[in-house]
Amino acid sequence: MRKNTKENTQAKLALADFLSNNTNKTIEESMIISERFLEQIQSKLQKNNLDREFIFSELDNVEHNQPVYIKQIPFISLCEHHLLPFFGFVDVAIFPSSKIAGVSKFTDLVENLSSQLTLQEKLTEIIANTINDLLECEGVFVRINAKHLCSDIMNPKNSNSDIVSTYSTGLYELDYSLRSEAILNFN
Structure with a gap:
């Protein structure tokens, strides 16, 4: 995941907020989970960039x-x-x-x-x-x-x-x- 883009920061914050509001996780724990999740999704989607x-x-x-x-x-x-x-x-x-x-x-x-x-x-x-x-x-x-x-x-x-x-x-x-x-x- 590109770390310093405004969109990625907004996505991470929104996901962390969602997690902390719907689980018993703190906002700090939710931020860690959100960042890891978004990195994994981005990694999956980048496999599509290969030249067919x-x-x-x-x-x-x-x-x-x-x-x-x-x-x-x-x-x-x-x-x-x-x-x-x-x-x-x-x-x-x-x-x-x-x-x-x-x-x-x-x-x-x-x-x-x-x-x-x-x-x-x-x-x-x-x-x-x-x-x-x-x-x-x-x-x-x-x-x-x-x-x-x-x-x-x-x-x-x-x-x-x-x-x-x-x-x-x-x-x-x-x-x-x-x-x-x-x-x-x-x-």
């Missing part, structure tokens, strides 16, 4: 005209509406054209893109479009299955619910059977 093209800078040329599936890439993001975490797994199906990246690159990309205030639906779309654009795929299909702590806190009766979102490009957008095959391979 750099993540896929080393690509392998392939002559593989069949889908590739990457399952259960873990992620944690922050809801832009509630500032609370949502987390789960990202599944990716790629129909390559002539380039493919190593599996770890997809994990790096998901971590990069999920390190921001966002919505699950937006995250699903941006992951698919980024992969599609950088790898110049014939098509990409992304599914995210996530648990939202905002939902759990506000409505504990529905705390067992997961949210599933999907987004497709290219061949996956046009061909229902390819989407169905991807879902079967994800399960």
Whole structure:
């Protein structure tokens, strides 16, 4: 966290005031907690500053005209509406054209893109479009299955619910059977 900015000082004071008014913590204890919390959030959000093209800078040329599936890439993001975490797994199906990246690159990309205030639906779309654009795929299909702590806190009766979102490009957008095959391979 940038230590001497007016906005950060105001945020720290407001959070400390909130904590001291809603817990048995002193204002001094609340200031320590607030500073640590804001530093951790800033650290998470700064991971989004990586150059996405750099993540896929080393690509392998392939002559593989069949889908590739990457399952259960873990992620944690922050809801832009509630500032609370949502987390789960990202599944990716790629129909390559002539380039493919190593599996770890997809994990790096998901971590990069999920390190921001966002919505699950937006995250699903941006992951698919980024992969599609950088790898110049014939098509990409992304599914995210996530648990939202905002939902759990506000409505504990529905705390067992997961949210599933999907987004497709290219061949996956046009061909229902390819989407169905991807879902079967994800399960």
